[in-house]
Amino acid sequence: MAESTSHHELRIGRPGVNGISVGDTSMRIAVPVAAFTKSEIVQQWQAAVDSDADIIEWRVDGLVDPELETLxxxxRDIHRIPVLVTLRTKREGGRFPLREGSGEYRRLLRQAAHWADAVDIEAAIPDAPELIVEARELGSIVVVSQHVFDEAVTADRLRECVKEMAAMGADIVKIAWMVNNDDEATVIEEAQVWAxxxxxIPTVIVGMGEAGVRTRVGQPGTRNAFTFAHAGTSTAPGQPSVDEVRQSLTV
Known part of the structure; x- marks a missing residue:
């Protein structure tokens, strides 16, 4: 497979944070924190820091305690690692019960965009274009995302989705597609090179499921703006550990 030599660097990190560049050929690792209580959040956050994460992905879709919103x-101010805030809806594999017309998703993401270094906005949200503009105006990097579980991946369909999300005004496009075999994983890897x-703009294009692990590690992982890996608590099918990602670079 021919390798891309074209990369598009982007800086993630507000003042006071040890920002990082993504979009070059470096392996950048985002580690999720997806706990429900203050003590669990602090514990998972520390585990991510100890793993030398480049980015913390704070999954807030499971939180119900308003007092945790400032945690x-x-x-972030203590550890000075950039934070990507993600409010993942149930239809895309998360816990947030999206209620059409409630405005709750938009309200919570706008609140996060005031301080977060980056926010994840699902492309399928009805008012996603307006929310993307608002988040960028508030100084946050915007990751526009899509997760596909029940559609066979093809090169044309994957490229179509990526281009549509880029056109929405994303700083980074992220798409995760459930793959079932090596042929489908190859489609993902070829799309990484194409993107x-x-x-x-930088992209994150990965396969979910066991067959998709190879799209997240080693050379394929370096084609993405960052790859997602866990430090003890996985948040997606086929998500490798930080150690597995780092070991893949030495093979």
Missing amino acids: GLTL NDALP
């Missing part, structure tokens, strides 16, 4: 800002050549 991420406090922990680096064809798009003006």
Whole structure:
């Protein structure tokens, strides 16, 4: 497979944070924190820091205690690692019960965009274009995401989805597709190379499931703006550990 030499660097990190560049050929690792209580959040956050995570992905879709809303800002200021806030809906594999017309998703993401270094906005949200503009105006990097579980992946369909999300005003496009075999994983890897050549922004294109692990580690992982890996608590099918990702670079 031909390798891309075109990369598009982007800086993630507000003032006071040890920001990182993504979109070059370095392996950047985002480690999820997906706990429900203050003590569990602090514990998982520390595990991510100890793993030398480049980015903390704070999954807030399981939180119900309003007092926890400021905890991420406090922990970011203590550890100075960039934070990506993700409010994953149930239809895309998370816990947030999206209620059409409630405005709750938009309210919570706008609140996070005031302080987070990056926010994840699902492309399928009805008012996603407006929310993307608002989040960027508040100083946050915007990751526009899509997760596909029940559709066979093809090169044309995957590229179509990526281009549509890029056109929405994303700083980074993230798409995760459930793959069932090596042929489908190859489609993902070829799309990674294509995206680096064809798009003006960094992307994260990965396969979910055991067959998709190879798209997240080693050379394929370096084609993405960052790869997601856990430090003890996985949040997606086929998500490798931080150690597995780092070991894949030495093979």
